[in-house]
Amino acid sequence: MDGSGILKGLGVTLKRLIDTYVDDFKRGKSRYYTQEGIEYRRSAEVKGIFTVQYPEEKLPVPEEFRFVPFLVYEETPEGEQKIRCTSCGICTKVCPAQCIWIERTTDPKTGRPRPEPADFHIDIDLCMNCGLCAEYCPFDAIKMDHVYELATYDRSNNVLDLQRLLKPVSYYAEIRPNNYQREEEARRKAEEAKRKAAEARAKAKAAREAAKAKKQEAKKE
Amino acid sequence: MSTKPKDEGLNSPKYEIPEDLQGTVTITTLDRIYNWGRRNSLWPMMFGLACCAIEMICTAAARFDFARFGMEVMRPSPRQSDVMIVAGTVTKKMLPQIVRLYNQMADPKYVVAMGACASGGGPFKEGYNVVAGIDKYLPVDVYIPGCPPTPQALIYGLMKLQEKIDKQTIKEVYGQPSEMIPIPVLGPDIMDPREYDKIREYTRQKAEQEAAAAAEAEAAQA
């Protein structure tokens, strides 16, 4: 108990202090306000100042990052919005906070439901950003957003309706490129398989009919 | 780092300052310099409730460092703090203390509701001990959604608060002291002293309904 422990500990803090200046000097201007600098500051070998100068520079969020959900729509060549959501209601059934409200469209003529939402509400004061809705949506229609700068002065803004929830598929492809590609791949494969199955079925049907015809012909003879 | 001095919003846009004097001379209004001082020394209260408080600590720590905004002086005493960051789920059991802390803060004071729980109850809203949003009891200046908001989202929210402060005038700020909020009482459930009459009316009706239902059941049995 002669104070050597404290001195040794102070040595550690002193080393950190010196490291800061040495590192700043060594890396120069590339350390701040550059992509490279941010990547360095979040890597395992970082030394010295660690701070991200938000808002001048922002820590990029990873692809899987999730904040409040949004709905994906596709743009037809005519410029129309085609909403992917078919209002199947799985997201409302899996949402732990029960923050999703979907109103299904009914056909005015037949009175039967149509596969598109008439209205869609998400209360982000309830949402727990868990991402289960996006995970279990069978149509890749609801996805988690990357925008986190949502602070408001008025809480009534925090209920998002259909118009405010919609975002184009190009935006989705931009924030989650890997996921998007994987899903497109799967979709293509599924369509391929469907097409093949249909073809095979058509073939089988043709073959059956041919066989039938043959049989009938044979009977006639 | 850029060498040019940042315009901190101190200079009044009405006056043009020659280039060689920029950074040395500033022409401004009293409101502006007053707000400039206030918004760059917002002292938050050292006060965390739940999960969001951990993100608030991270915001104060090295990586996000809200000392860059003059907010590093987190005060454990309400008397010395300007902004109360309600970071986390507000429960009924904690509510009287929160209201008391708010009352003890000196004017001008601000409340930031951080996260879904503080804004509107969040995922725990349906719980029997949870207050569905602190704005039912305190005036809130900025709501930050998210569960929890990331440190950057919190800083964004605090910048929104700074913007709000910028728009105020001295007259507004010191015109009238903010109202003292009666402290809720823990009875069979949380009770707002302003609502006693309403509560009495409600429980009387409820008792009548129950009595009627009981009588009906008895009659049906007979």
Next chain:
Amino acid sequence: MSEQTVMIQNEEEVLLSRFPEVVKKDERKGYEGYIVEAKALKDFATTLRDELGYDYLSSVTGVDYLPEGKMEVVYHAYKTTGGPALVFKVQVPRENPVVPSLVPIYPGADFQEREAWDLLGIKFEGHPNLKRILMWEGFHGHPLRKDWREPFYEAEHKPYKSRFPNGEFFRAEDRNPFGKNVDYPAGFDPETWTPDNSNALIYEGLGRVEKAGDDLPTEQIVVNLGPQHPSTHGVFRMVVTLDGETIVDLEPVMGYLHRNHEKIGERNTWLMNMPFTDRLDYLAPMSNNFGYALAVEKLLGVKPPERAEYIRVIMAELTRIQNHIFAIGMFLNDMGAYFTPSLYAIEERELILDIFEAVAGSRMMVNYFRFGGVARDIPEDVMAKIRDLAFERLPRRIDELDRYLTNSEIVRIRGEGVGVLTPEQAIAYSAAGPVLRASGVPYDVRRADPYSIYDRFDFDVAVRYHGDVYDRYLIRMDEVRQSIRIIQQALDQIPEGPIVAGKQQYQHRVPAGEAYGRVEGPKGELGFYVVSTGKTNPWRYHVRAPSFINLTALAEMCKGHKVADAVIILGSIDIVLGETDR
């Protein structure tokens, strides 16, 4: 027949022959253990503790079996030498549930019995201090009873019908006459109502207690630390009776963050509870996911694939590291080393959180485990990052933290001999995790009752023998080092393959029965007790929270020390209020 089964058979014979008639095997399908008559409970427990070696009562909780008109109290007891649980239950009628208290035999049952009284209304006869613990005295009703409804009650179970297909948006408060989350019993009058004064001393803050039998007329004073106090790690309150500056008595008061986790958990479907578990101990979300997934997997009978098991272990250990370094930083904060150590600690924590964010999508609320696996695979670049951390940075930084703090005279003088908990006390109070192991009991669930694939790794159970604050600090350092070892091995062995067993459903029909899943969380033994009736929602969902139960020993540790020591003793237990109060 293995040795262990022989032993268990012997136990069964001993218990059934010793208590004929009053002890029966629980024969309901999917249930285990014994059903004990209330009158024989104390003798039964004494036999367990003294003769069969079940010295550690881990969990006490109640279940409301409304359709059968019964209340059941469920006990899980363990041997501190390792091995599986012995479960025993007491069934009492629902109208007047009275059960003898086990506090004289297992003092660790104290808070848990109070919780069962508070939330379920089960009276424990002979309990020294049977007051509400999470809610306040005077609250109407016992909320976890199945026929008790909260003000925002919408339906018995989620998903609610109002959301789809005609989901017209509304806020729950719009349907309440007060526009708030409140409800009052019929006939209640706020004017004539008087608050329950049994706790007046506590609730009024500074009080005075006369001290008897001294020559000098001195007084003791009561001081409240909290619920808003920088030292209490959140909204926790310590009511301290002081003689001068020495602590004579201390009463922990909690519930300021009681957010009804269990009531909500029983409305939720099985999967919905996964993101809610993140918010229990929000410093260690992966461990919470782990425990809950284990409990439900037991009922479902699924086993995760190899790769998922390794990912789970890596994530759980990363969680332990970030929790422990954060705890060390905050502990030093409590000691008065204002900010520098905690800033150093948070730096490492941020790097681990980056990994969680990249893999699971969120820094804190990971929602990463699924029944039978995990939600996402670890991408290659993140794997490289974990490798960098585990092999390079973390070992170096832990050594640096060690050099910085461990031999510092201030830390040693403040820590050594303060807040001592003897091994006997630690076991009796059901302390868990670092608190138990710092007292010289080498009990670690990962070794004592291995789950997942922990039996494959080579690591030491950290143990220290003084049981004081300083040892509790050291043991966290040791554990971080062991966790790094486990991660290194897991990274070397991790195979390729699927990450989840079978196709994931959004609703699970879980076979009827009960299960207790427990893991060694960073704070101690974290257990999830779930009861299923074969539906899509749990019938009972209970969390055995280590932060909560470790506090049982707080008063014992603090007595005789100074006020400033109470702060660091609390810091050395390392509680998180989200888990304490649930």
